[in-house]
Every structure is written in structure tokens, then in C-alpha cells.
Amino acid sequence: MRSEGGFDLVAISLVVALGLSLYAGRMQAAITLTPGSKLLQRHFYKKLNTCANVEPFVRHQVTLWWNRENNITAKLLKLLYADCMVNGCDASILLDGPKTEKESDKNSGLDGFVLIDKIKKVLEIRCFQAVSCSDILHLAARDAVYLSGGPSYPVYLGRRDGMESKASWVDLPSPAISIEQGIAYFKSKGLDDMDYATLLGAHTMGKTHCANLNDRLYNFDKTGKPDPSMAKSELEKLRKQCPKTLKKGQRDPTVFLTDRNGEQYKFSNNYYSNVVSNKAVLKVDQDLLRSYNTTQLALEYAGMLGHFKQQFALSISRLGGLNLLTGKQGEIRLNCRFTNKNNPYINHHAK
Ligand SMILES: *[C@@H]1O[C@H](CO)[C@@H](O)[C@H](O)[C@H]1NC(C)=O
Ligand SMILES: *[C@@H]1O[C@H](CO)[C@@H](O)[C@H](O)[C@H]1NC(C)=O
Numbered sequence: 001m002r003s004e005g006g007f008d009l010v011a012i013s014l015v016v017a018l019g020l021s022l023y024a025g026r027m028q029a030a031i032t033l034t035p036g037s038k039l040l041q042r043h044f045y046k047k048l049n050t051c052a053n054v055e056p057f058v059r060h061q062v063t064l065w066w067n068r069e070n071n072i073t074a075k076l077l078k079l080l081y082a083d084c085m086v087n088g089c090d091a092s093i094l095l096d097g098p099k100t101e102k103e104s105d106k107n108s109g110l111d112g113f114v115l116i117d118k119i120k121k122v123l124e125i126r127c128f129q130a131v132s133c134s135d136i137l138h139l140a141a142r143d144a145v146y147l148s149g150g151p152s153y154p155v156y157l158g159r160r161d162g163m164e165s166k167a168s169w170v171d172l173p174s175p176a177i178s179i180e181q182g183i184a185y186f187k188s189k190g191l192d193d194m195d196y197a198t199l200l201g202a203h204t205m206g207k208t209h210c211a212n213l214n215d216r217l218y219n220f221d222k223t224g225k226p227d228p229s230m231a232k233s234e235l236e237k238l239r240k241q242c243p244k245t246l247k248k249g250q251r252d253p254t255v256f257l258t259d260r261n262g263e264q265y266k267f268s269n270n271y272y273s274n275v276v277s278n279k280a281v282l283k284v285d286q287d288l289l290r291s292y293n294t295t296q297l298a299l300e301y302a303g304m305l306g307h308f309k310q311q312f313a314l315s316i317s318r319l320g321g322l323n324l325l326t327g328k329q330g331e332i333r334l335n336c337r338f339t340n341k342n343n344p345y346i347n348h349h350a351k
Contacts, residue, residue, distance in 0.1 A: 033314075033318055035321070036088075036190075036324045037320065037321030039158065039321075039324055039326040039327075040158045041156060041158055042154050042155075043157070044135075044158040045131060045157060050127060050130035051126065051130045054127065054131050054139070054157075057122055058140055061122060062119070062140050062144055062147070063143070065115050066144055066148075070147070070148065070265040072115060073145055073147065073265055073267070074202070074205045074265060075111045075112035076137070076141040077144075077145070077202045079093055079094075079116075079137060080137055080141045080319070081319065082110060083101075083134070083137060085172060085189060085322070086171065087162065087323065088324060088325075089138070089319075089321070090162035090323070090324075090330060091132065091133035091134040091137060091333065092169070093110070094337060095162075095337060095339065096337040104172075106172045106174075107172075109209075113336075117335075117336060117337070119140060120136060120333075120335065124334065129334060130332060131332065132159050132160050132161045132332050132333070133336035134159040134161055135158070136336070138155045138320050139155050141316070142155045145316075148266060149266050149267040150309060150312065151310065152313075153314075153317065159325065159326065160325040160327075160331060161330050161332060161333045161336075161339075162325060163330055163339050163340075163341065175282070175284055177284075179290050179291050179294065182284065183196050189322055190318075190322060191318060193291070194293070194311065197288055197293070197297040197298065198297065198308070198311045199312075199315050200285060201269070201308055201312060203257040203271050203281075203282070204257070204258050204261055204266070204271040205257070205258065205261055206257050207255060207256055207257065208254060208255060208257055208281065208282060209252045210255065212282060213238065213242065213281055214242055215227075216283055217238055217242055217244075229278055230278060233279070234279040237259075238281065241255045242255060255281060257282070257285070258281075259281075267309075268305065269305045271285070272298045272301040273302045275289065275298045276298050334346060
């Protein structure tokens with residue numbers, strides 16, 4: 001059963017290794033999956049004979065949604081990241097209720113839950129209580145990334161869902177942290193600086209609120225001046241979109257993280273071209289040039305879309321292996337918003 005999973009793992013590593021060897025003198029880093037991923041398998045549900053067609057079912061729902069709202073890709077990537085980095089990939093981000101991860105300020109813009117509910121509903125009809133919410137999230141994100149022009153990659157399956165919304169959990173770090181702190185945070189999770197530079201590339205699509213960049217435009221580090229690392233043309237453009245003060249009752253506007261991809265929500269390497277030409281929108285993006293390894297990667301990805309795609313597939317699979325519940329751990333939720341114990345729609349006294 002493992003051999004096929006093992007083979008795929010080798011296949012990915014090989015592709016990446018080939019990509020790497022073309023680039024002399026570059027860093028040797030993440031070319032294998034994280035240890036947790038070894039607990040997962042390709043075609044897990046098919047092999048167990050619990051849901052042979054789970055992948056086509058998910059792909060169908062994601063495609064229907066994406067055809068109406070292509071921005072779902074950015075939303076699913078954010079969900080997946082917020083889930084896996086906090087408490088591991090256990091679908092804890094999907095739980096409703098007070099003091100849940102969903103309620104954190106850091107996650108205030110999260111969206112995409114309704115699509116996950118939709119997929120779960122279909123799967124509960126087709127394959128009763130077989131497929132975890134956590135696996136659904138990973139499959140859906142993969143399919144959306146591909147529809148947006150990103151890489152196609154295998155998703156290793158067999159994750160189970162967390163059973164409780166923990167009373168205490170360590171939230172995502174502030175977006176204002178330095179690159180050293182950001183990389184240290186990734187390393188504390190078992191990822192590395194290559195994953196950091198690569199997963200930030202998800203900012204090739206999506207939007208952010210002006211509040212997240214206004215200091216760079218008007219009062220950087222409380223100097224009363226803009227961020228000197230931002231290119232003049234970018235500064236002028238962003239100042240037009242993000243006024244210094246909002247009119248009474250005006251909502252904080254949003255800007256595209258990678259303007260050139262805009263409404264198309266296209267998976268491309270334009271994000272890295274912006275970074276290397278000092279046109280990144282957020283400080284966390286522009287700061288990729290403040291560390292040697294990440295600068296090298298930004299240059300490489302800006303020049304070679306294929307390298308970015310390959311490494312993105314690997315880094316997101318590495319992310320998908322963090323702190324997993326597998327085997328008899330956790331549970332398969334019936335509704336992604338509730339643990340089975342807290343699910344108000346389950347009659348716990350039946351049987
Ligand atoms: C940069 O890459 C080298 C080679 O892979 C690695 O040893 C080093 O730890 C990396 N630096 C950081 C800050 O992660
Ligand atoms: C996502 O796309 C849909 C359809 O184009 C649109 O109605 C919605 O406002 C978009 N959401 C965001 C956050 O841009």
C-alpha cells in the first residue's frame with residue numbers, strides 16, 4: 001500500500017531535483033516531504049474502498065464554484081495555511097463557535113467555508129462519514145490552484161479531523177514580523193526558508209486591505225515618510241488606491257497583492273517580478289530581499305515560472321503534513337463546522 005505513495009514522493013523529489021540541478025550554486029533545501037506526510041497515502045479512500053471517486057467529486061464541485069468565483073483559489077489557500085500552521089492540518093480552522101481559530105483577528109478575512117460545506121454535503125451522500133474535512137480542504141485547494149493556472153500535484157490523503165476546538169492555541173504571528181522571525185516561525189513548524197519564500201508566492205493572487213500597507217505609504221517606521229524600499233511608481237499608484245485618511249463612513253479599500261494578475265486570480269510568478277523590482281505591496285513580501293536565500297529564490301522564480309510551480313507543489317505538500325491526526329486519532333466529522341460531539345444535528349441518544 002505504501003509503495004505507490006513512496007513512488008510518488010520520489011517522483012516529486014526527482015522533478016524538483018532536476019529543476020534544482022539546472023541552477024548551479026543555488027541553495028539545497030526542501031526537496032523532500034515533511035515527516036508527517038509519510039503517514040499519508042495517495043488514493044487513500046480508493047484503497048480503503050470507502051470513497052473511490054472522492055477526487056472527481058471534489059474536482060467537480062470546485063470547478064462549478066471556480067467558474068463563478070475564481071477568487072476562491074486565494075481563499076482556499078489562505079484557509080489551508082491558517083489551518084496547518086495553527087494546531088496542524090486538522091481542520092480546526094473550519095470549526096464554528098466562540099474562541100475558535102476562525103474568530104481570531106488574524107483570520108477575520110477568511111472565507112471559502114461555504115464551498116467546503118458544499119463538498120462535504122456531496123461526499124456525505126456519496127460516501128457516508130468517510131472523508132475528513134481536512135482532506136477535503138487539501139483537495140479543494142489543489143484543484144483551485146490548478147484551475148487558476150498553477151501546478152497540478154498529487155494530494156496525499158488520510159488526515160483525520162480534530163475532535164475539539166482547543167481552549168488555547170497559539171495564533172498566527174503578526175504580519176509585521178521581520179523576515180528572520182518569519183523564517184524562524186516556519187522552522188519551528190518543520191518547514192524552512194525555501195517554503196517561506198515559496199508559499200508567500202500565494203500572494204500572486206488575492207487582495208489585502210489598505211490598513212495593511214498604509215504605514216509603508218505614509219508613515220514608515222513612524223518617520224512620517226514612505227518606505228524607502230518601495231519603488232516610486234508603485235508608491236504613487238498605491239497612494240491613489242489607498243488614501244491617507246478615509247472619508248467618514250468610507251470602508252477601508254482593498255488592493256490586489258499582485259496588481260498585474262488582478263481580477264484574473266491567475267497563478268503566475270508576477271509576484272516575484274514585483275518583489276525583485278521593489279514593487280511588492282506588503283512589507284512581508286518586499287522583505288524577501290532582506291535575506292540571502294530568499295533573495296536568490298525570488299530572482300529564480302521571477303525568471304522561471306516552472307521552478308516556482310514545482311517548488312510550490314512541494315512546499316504546499318510539506319505544509320500539508322504538519323501535525324497530522326491519522327489512523328484512529330481524531331475523527332471524520334459529519335459537518336465540518338462541528339466536532340461530532342458538538343454537532344447539534346446528530347442525535348447522540350439514538351441507537
Ligand atoms: C540558507 O540556505 C543554506 C543552504 O541550504 C542553509 O544552510 C541556511 O540555513 C539557509 N539560511 C537560512 C536563514 O535559513
Ligand atoms: C469574488 O468574486 C465574486 C464573483 O466575481 C465577487 O462577487 C466577490 O465580491 C469577490 N470577492 C472578493 C473578496 O473579491
